[in-house]
Amino acid sequence: MMDTIFSNEPAIRLGFFVAIFALVAVWESVAPRRPRTVSRRLRWPNNLAIVALNTVLLRMVFPAAAVGLALAGERQGWGLLNALAVSPWVAVPLAVVVLDLAIYLQHVMFHAVPALWRLHRMHHADLDVDVTTGARFHPIEILLSMGIKLAVVAALGAPPLAVLIFEVLLNATSMFNHGNVRIAGRLDRVLRWFVVTPDMHRVHHSVVPRETNSNFGFNLPWWDRLLGTYRARPAAGHQGMTIGIEQFRTPRDLWLDRMLAQPFAGPVGDYPLSRRQGAP
Numbered sequence: 001m002m003d004t005i006f007s008n009e010p011a012i013r014l015g016f017f018v019a020i021f022a023l024v025a026v027w028e029s030v031a032p033r034r035p036r037t038v039s040r041r042l043r044w045p046n047n048l049a050i051v052a053l054n055t056v057l058l059r060m061v062f063p064a065a066a067v068g069l070a071l072a073g074e075r076q077g078w079g080l081l082n083a084l085a086v087s088p089w090v091a092v093p094l095a096v097v098v099l100d101l102a103i104y105l106q107h108v109m110f111h112a113v114p115a116l117w118r119l120h121r122m123h124h125a126d127l128d129v130d131v132t133t134g135a136r137f138h139p140i141e142i143l144l145s146m147g148i149k150l151a152v153v154a155a156l157g158a159p160p161l162a163v164l165i166f167e168v169l170l171n172a173t174s175m176f177n178h179g180n181v182r183i184a185g186r187l188d189r190v191l192r193w194f195v196v197t198p199d200m201h202r203v204h205h206s207v208v209p210r211e212t213n214s215n216f217g218f219n220l221p222w223w224d225r226l227l228g229t230y231r232a233r234p235a236a237g238h239q240g241m242t243i244g245i246e247q248f249r250t251p252r253d254l255w256l257d258r259m260l261a262q263p264f265a266g267p268v269g270d271y272p273l274s275r276r277q278g279a280p
Contacts, residue, residue: 009067020172024131024179031182038127046256047132054142070160079157095162102152104223107216112273118263125248129205134178173219177201207242
């Protein structure tokens with residue numbers, strides 16, 4: 001049965017992507033958290049074009065992807081968990097948590113290194129945050145991220161099932177926590193102890209640099225709390241905050257060609273952590 005699941009991994013991930021995307025998109029329409037500042041007719045075609053481009057590029061450059069590498073590692077005995085012969089009941093949840101920590105640290109790195117921030121700022125340059133923002137990343141960043149993920153999977157010896165679970169969770173929670181959806185305040189305060197909520201992650205998309213450099217988690221919220229990067233809310237409130245970064249604030253900057261060129265346009269700015277040593 002597991003062989004059938006792994007052989008259909010692309011279809012499984014696509015199915016979850018479409019289902020979660022549709023659910024969050026409907027939720028945004030029924031109960032939006034903030035009014036839109038830019039029409040979805042402009043943003044969505046360009047954001048989804050990036051998703052399609054990245055999907056094709058990843059399949060061309062990394063045809064086996066992370067699950068394929070995990071299967072090879074399991075057969076060959078690569079990585080720490082395989083070498084120690086850890087029980088699957090321990091190895092699977094442990095690997096999911098470690099992979100999530102790796103994604104958190106990678107995210108911080110893309111904010112800390114100016115050259116990497118140039119790539120990552122395309123994600124932050126969206127003038128609204130919604131379900132499509134969750135998959136809006138520059139193709140070069142996507143390739144670098146996959147390379148880092150593959151290195152962690154190989155070194156850890158992550159079980160294939162853990163990698164598949166993590167990939168599905170990461171896609172689902174990224175769309176959820178970028179969703180422009182309203183959740184009751186009391187429920188949000190409980191949920192954000194277990195998962196990154198939209199109100200928690202939206203702070204990360206504030207135009208204010210000290211808020212941009214907070215709440216780096218995508219799935220598990222614990223790393224921000226443990227490592228001192230958690231911020232409960234934006235100073236201006238969720239209705240008053242400005243989304244985006246100081247550069248690239250025109251509707252024309254939301255077009256696909258401009259998004260692809262953003263890493264190479266203009267100065268790096270003051271957002272990288274390495275340039276804001278004293279920021280609170």
